[in-house]
Amino acid sequence: MSTEATATSPAPSNNACPANTPHGEAWGALSRTHAAVSQRLQEALAQGDFPPLPWYEVLAAVAEAPEQRMRMGDLAEALVITRGGLTKLVDRLVKAGLLERTFCEADRRVSYATLLPAGSSLLAEMRPVIVGELEIAFSANLSVEQANELRETLDGVRTTACSGVA
Amino acid sequence: MSTEATATSPAPSNNACPANTPHGEAWGALSRTHAAVSQRLQEALAQGDFPPLPWYEVLAAVAEAPEQRMRMGDLAEALVITRGGLTKLVDRLVKAGLLERTFCEADRRVSYATLLPAGSSLLAEMRPVIVGELEIAFSANLSVEQANELRETLDGVRTTACSGVA
């Protein structure tokens, strides 16, 4: 903590060191890059009359899961959103006929989000759009190896942030 | 779980390649990491009775700017949010006495978001919280050099994504 000198003074302009720590800069870049890429993806989807990005993320996650279904809780954790938020998000996909709610015999509390054929085929239509945009954004700056390194690095940070000992 | 059984169908289950391209994986990691770290920061701020993260980002951006003021448009671009969204965000900070709207003599259309002393001192209180959390999340995984590399990599991606030739 080298932060001192909070100075109550209306200090004209110095202020000098806002967040200029290397990790702070890295976070800033991470945050802005996420926003920029996310925006670009949303734009591309909207242009093709496709549903918004969160829908794609749900479909992609469920499609990868065994038997193409996931417990609501696991899905919320995978997408890093709240359970309440996911309930309503899945509601919309169900209403659109892309997903189906199924239940667990062994444990009546849990409900699954299960992929329907319509969801599967919509996913197949959306994927090229997403992949294409990502290629544009990433491949100009990163080799495949570098992309893998980046993924590992970020996963490490995420793990620490989640399990992080406050 | 994950036992087969229900297999009923010749399971087109494979689906083969959901987003399993290296760049797709990198994007997934980026997205989830952003969400996780962001969530952690919000949590830390809330715990200290501080305003939400976007307030910090506005204050930090304005504090770094010359004369501690920024044009609304530039600020929106820096934070990668829409102009309309920024107007209302700044409204809240103004109402809280942290920012002030000032105007430009030369061009009557532009308005500045200008940092007030209260904003400056709140920023000074928030910064250690943010920096501390970021250190926890990042320093366990990244050296200073690696953090700089990461920043450069991400900035490159962001630039491509923004100016990207659709």
Place this chain on the structure above:
DNA sequence: AAGAGAAGCTTGTAGATACAACTATTGTCT
């Protein structure tokens, strides 16, 4: 086996963001 407590999901409510339409000022072309 019965009750306290935890786990899993949903609902009600409030706050925040994006999108599109609108006003006001500036720049440009004839």
Place this chain on the structure above:
DNA sequence: AGACAATAGTTGTATCTACAAGCTTCTCTT
């Protein structure tokens, strides 16, 4: 000059997300 287009911000509306409270169902004692 005068009109048309472009730029800078704001406002109105709809949607989405988080937060907290609530309802089942399961688990673990005793």
